Amino acid sequence: MSGTHSMEKAWMLGPKVLERQPRTDKLDVELNDELDVALNDELDVELNDELDVEFNGELDVEFNDELDVELNDKLDAKLNDNSMLNSTTNSKCLTKIMRTSNDILVLNFNTMSLVFEVS
Numbered sequence: 001m002s003g004t005h006s007m008e009k010a011w012m013l014g015p016k017v018l019e020r021q022p023r024t025d026k027l028d029v030e031l032n033d034e035l036d037v038a039l040n041d042e043l044d045v046e047l048n049d050e051l052d053v054e055f056n057g058e059l060d061v062e063f064n065d066e067l068d069v070e071l072n073d074k075l076d077a078k079l080n081d082n083s084m085l086n087s088t089t090n091s092k093c094l095t096k097i098m099r100t101s102n103d104i105l106v107l108n109f110n111t112m113s114l115v116f117e118v119s
Contacts (some may be wrong), residue, residue, distance in 0.1 A: 096108040105116045 093110050095110060096106075098106045098108070100106055103117055105118050107114045107116070
């Protein structure tokens with residue numbers, strides 16, 4: 001009789017344990033997914049996109065495009081048109097780039113300096 005009594009207890013405990021599992025899963029799914037999605041996605045999307053797009057985009061697009069397009073075209077035109085500079089000499093070697101203010105960029109070469117106004 002004691003054997004059947006212990007089986008009845010195990011049988012009664014079985015459904016209770018099974019009923020608790022979905023609650024744990026719901027907590028894991030709801031809390032973890034909400035936290036992961038809400039916090040990580042918001043942080044990744046808002047912070048990284050704002051930083052990458054606004055900070056890098058402004059610097060890369062505005063600053064670099066202005067420098068690459070405007071300054072390189074001006075440099076090529078000025079250096080190539082300047083009769084004092086010979087392509088066989090070392091005078092075209094860029095030694096230093098300085099941005100003295102928001103509007104002024106100075107490029108130092110071996111034998112000369114070029115000053116550009118960046119708008």
